[in-house]
Amino acid sequence: MSYFDAASSAPLHSVARQALLASLDEGWADPARLYREGRRARMLLDAAREAAAEAVGCRPDELSFTASGTQAVHAGIAGALAGRRRVGRHLIVSAVEHSSVLHSAEIHEREGGSVTRVTVDRSGAADPAVYAAALRPDTALACLQTANHEVGTEQPVAEVAGVCREAGVPLLVDAAQSLGWGAVGGDWSLLAASAHKWGGPSGVGLLVVRKGVRFAAQGPVDERESGRAPGFENLPAIVAAAASLRAVRAEAVQEAARLRELTERIRARVPELVPDVEVVGDPVRRLPGIVTFSCLYVDGETLLHELDRAGFSVSSGSSCTSSTLTPSHVLKAMGVLSEGNVRVSLPLGTPEEDVTRFLEVLPGAVASVREKLGAPAPRTAVQEDTLVVDALGKRCPIPVIELAKVIGEVPIGGTVRVLSDDEAARLDIPAWCEMRDQEYVGEEPAERGTAYVVRRLT
């Protein structure tokens, strides 16, 4: 088996495992207690905090351990917003943040705050000028990820931090995907991260609040973790998290170069090996281990099963694999194809042979899915030079497949109206037009679903 989904959760690093084992015996007591076992636990906790702070580049008393990256994000955003409540209740996030940030933004809106979701370009990158334009006198907080979790694109965090600093607005950076690779540059104010993304154990997040940042922890608190993360500290896991962060940092430069070469090979080879593929995300400013591409006329879930059977574990931002039946908000914000989407994220130490074998297996897997889906005959009816494709009740990627089948049947300049009630069609039909140099005219309400109108240009 080749596990290629490190961006969801990295396998436990050997150093994390060793540290966890050692501190199971030494670190189970309450570090707030005065007796021997408590003092030993306190020493372990202090040492872990110092090691983590050094890796982050902050003071130990600025760093709190939380129960997960998600809880760090939730607590960080709520506390920073409350701390600047007097300034205003405006929050800025990018449209491609992790769901934990977007969930916090939704709650903030529901409670009467306002939110600007900054758009990104087709590579998934935010623009510092757009952040600057979004800043208002009542902006309490801005949030930006260091790098995107679905496509690997690195964000201009230092520049956005500069823009925010000038306006006196704190920036919270979500460093979940990048902290193992290096400290986050720029003059940010708050930082959140998650240990199981860098090879640490689950159950540990980091929340850093720089001295001088106004912060008012929300919800019930206690005396633990500077009042920012209530509940008994998960000490063995904290020790393992800090130890593994040091360990992955020690090998980061070398491993980054190696993984970048492997993902570069996937970026280059996949479009050569598989027809009708779009590789998404910034080709240069990107994380070393992540590469994402989408395959036309492919159902993401079926492709994942094909790859799983062939021994590869990857994830997908296609609507077809999500419980909500909507495509990934990241791919949507980028305006790229979501159907047949595959994210490959290589764990540290991925052998080159595994990537070679993946490139051998992928073309057959995609072809097999396309063959299975190619069959259904569209019900079509000619109306002058307009063809209507009734894809109602059919799920991604069928509507696009049916469009592709009939586009040659209308004269150049003629149009195809695709009737669809699948949410993914709204994203994937325009993306197909861009890939195929056809004109996407727009959508119109229909008796049932929506009519997506495409004009044949070539």
Next chain:
Amino acid sequence: MSYFDAASSAPLHSVARQALLASLDEGWADPARLYREGRRARMLLDAAREAAAEAVGCRPDELSFTASGTQAVHAGIAGALAGRRRVGRHLIVSAVEHSSVLHSAEIHEREGGSVTRVTVDRSGAADPAVYAAALRPDTALACLQTANHEVGTEQPVAEVAGVCREAGVPLLVDAAQSLGWGAVGGDWSLLAASAHKWGGPSGVGLLVVRKGVRFAAQGPVDERESGRAPGFENLPAIVAAAASLRAVRAEAVQEAARLRELTERIRARVPELVPDVEVVGDPVRRLPGIVTFSCLYVDGETLLHELDRAGFSVSSGSSCTSSTLTPSHVLKAMGVLSEGNVRVSLPLGTPEEDVTRFLEVLPGAVASVREKLGAPAPRTAVQEDTLVVDALGKRCPIPVIELAKVIGEVPIGGTVRVLSDDEAARLDIPAWCEMRDQEYVGEEPAERGTAYVVRRLT
């Protein structure tokens, strides 16, 4: 070393350790993913949920894993209050709940809700009739612990649940101290617990919400744990928590009998071995492993240090060991002596010899602390038949020591006015009067601090 503070955190059970190790290798992937590693993680999570639900006596889909007992309590109270917001905003808690419950109550009050803190008797037990009297038409939720964490007294949970059920009010039970010993009886609606209290790992709590209970999770949520505990599941720790709960339950009856005998011995012998001691908590309706006593004229922190040097790790509810300088809210609510307080809570498997040795060491440790503190000469001035003791600026237990020294110097019927600015005096001077059959007249404002007036009766 003898670790006698299991009520703070129990040492990791061997079964928990084995299960944790096994699932570090099998359970690090995201259980929401469809590939092999994800499916394996999902199976482990499902199996852990079933095992935990069986031990609790609920349906698996009623049980969510949280990051700690504290988070289970916070999420449970907030969600239950919000779910019944239309009914009203009145919350009932006992005065001796764990701080996580009281912190939730404080937040609720700050946000405009109302809270009734039900009093307890001198043994620490709540009275179902008092709960019944506290119920109002706008009561949204009542909370009661299964047993007290500081003195071990068991609460009449089933009776209180019955009273609440009759009124249509859900009862949340905090089972943190008792779940390892057995399922919680009675018709409760929500339950919270914490794995590291029963020998499981830290980083895992349980929140049970019975079907039919109105519940609206507060704060940002995600799709994990039925939307009740956001963030990546701490799977290896969850597996270890469930496995160890089964394991401790299997030995619970036998071990409960054994530990009860040991704590019974401490309850009986300490007052014989150490003068001026009050053993607190219900002598019969109590947890097997906890016994708590307070020693007059003793500073809790110094006594803890003495015992630590002698190889015993215990905790204390004395003001002298707390960062807030106020005595334990539990001892305060019970109206018992807080000075020189010691809680002994025996972990599973505590050898009998350790208890024997503790009883050998304790008298000398108490005597040594009393000797150290006995020295200071009170500044006294005779005013007719009233003596004034100026203990301003002196910390617990000095004010009581000075009172005891001079009570013989006034005639029977005469009074001693103790001037003190130590918060513990408010609790400990009346408690001393009760222990010594003197009359506590009351407190009066003084130029500095407070004057506590005591009339000599014997």
